[in-house]
Amino acid sequence: MGSHRRPKPPSRARIATLGMAAGAVSLLPTQSQAAPKPTVDEVRKEVERLYEEAEAPTEEYNAIREKQKKLQREADRAKDRLARKQQEINELREKIGPLAAAQYRSGGIDPSVQLFLSSDPDDYLGQAEMLDRTSSRQAEALEAMRRKQRELTQEREAAQKQLKALEETRAKAARTKDEVQDRLAKARKLLNSLTAAQRARMEADQERDDAAAGASDSPATYNGPASGRAKVALDFAYAQLGKPYEWGATGPDSYDCSGLVGASWRAAGVSLPRTVKQMYDAGRKVARSDLQPGDIIYWYNDTQHNGMYVGNGKAIHAPRTGKNIEIVPLDSMPFFAASRP
Structure with missing residues (x-):
């Protein structure tokens, strides 16, 4: 395997004036000594360089977009879990309501007073047993609801972290996209600086080179x-x-x-x-x-x-x-x- 490595391009392309790069401007320019327009070959080389520099951030953008899709799926699943947990809590709350009402109806009086008021000890014991069962069911329901509330809080915190990560990834994708677009815009500007005849000549040169290379x-x-x-x-x-x-x-x-x-x-x-x-x-x-x-x-x-x-x-x-x-x-x-x- 070869070990050729291309130097990592700068995060933002800094393009030197092509005329200056060609040594075409004197050290003390005057208003009448404007830099000559770059030649077709200079434009072509600079455009090639800009396009090649856009490749690395393009691949970085692709990786960020993949991560963004994954985070979006996770965030969507988290929202679904939150909705289900909230529904479970709502259903428990509805169950607790009738239990609390039953306890109020049968258990709002002190058991010893209720015994005196009851003409039948068996009747009292039956009521006491029902009260005990109602209290037990209500306690279980309340505990279940508290547990679900704790789970809901944890889910909400996890979902917030995922949404934050998603927002950070979106911002990074936007910055990387800008980096690619910056290079492509500079390449287009250079190409637009050519006349129609110069562009035709440049395309013909490209086709000739491709043919010579076997492309x-x-x-x-x-x-x-x-x-x-x-x-x-x-x-x-x-x-x-x-x-x-x-x-x-x-x-x-x-x-x-x-x-x-x-x-x-x-x-x-x-x-x-x-x-x-x-x-x-x-x-x-x-x-x-x-x-x-x-x-x-x-x-x-x-x-x-x-x-x-x-x-x-x-x-x-x-x-x-x-x-x-x-x-x-x-x-x-x-x-x-x-x-x-």
């Missing part, structure tokens, strides 16, 4: 050596060729890198975790020399980017914003590891 996003059908579930997963992935990359997306119209891998294997009946890191941690590692079609490929490191091996030294992946799902040579990016679902 293709043209619709195709998988006809490699995979079988069983791996073939089903690759058939699905190939059917997505040409669909756009979109951060945080899991299909069916667009995907991010781990979204495509997860959806492909899900089509084969295999449930994978959501993010690149989670897939790497959960998967059975395989050596590069033992790669089989359908294996998950990790490039750069264990957290940033993945795809699926298709055989013949190539892989299918959802590359980055602005590009479509494509087939590329395995070494078009630094190979890090592989795992088998």
Whole structure:
């Protein structure tokens, strides 16, 4: 396995003025010495860098969203438990009412006075026994209600903690989303600074480079050596060729890198975790020399980017914003590891 690791991008991209980066501005600029507009190639390189920097926080966002969904389910269950406990307490309270009334009717008088008032000792003893049973049932009901009240208080405290954790996760997801959107907005701004002719030239250069590297996003059908579930997963992935990359997306119209891998294997009946890191941690590692079609490929490191091996030294992946799902040579990016679902 290779040990290529890309430096972790800064939490917020700080883009130097491209003209200055190119050394195009004198040390003492005047009003008549405005920085020249960046060249098409400079814009392209900077856009690529911004898109790549958006990948790590995209995967972080995916992980936070998964945690948020889990916390939401827990909070919903806690609310259901609270409602049930409250209903049980209400039912106990209703039971205690008639018991208290019965005690008042038969037991509101001191037993010794009641004996004098009773003309029949057997009648008195019967009333005393009923009173004892009523008091006992009422005591049990009160104890049950107190126990339920204690449980309700504990449930409420647990639910409040879960809701607080959910709110914190929502806030973190929003911050991470802003981080990704910040990079994408800067990339769009750079692209919009080009003329139509410059953009056309940049796209043509990109297509030329992709062709030279052996990349293709043209619709195709998988006809490699995979079988069983791996073939089903690759058939699905190939059917997505040409669909756009979109951060945080899991299909069916667009995907991010781990979204495509997860959806492909899900089509084969295999449930994978959501993010690149989670897939790497959960998967059975395989050596590069033992790669089989359908294996998950990790490039750069264990957290940033993945795809699926298709055989013949190539892989299918959802590359980055602005590009479509494509087939590329395995070494078009630094190979890090592989795992088998």
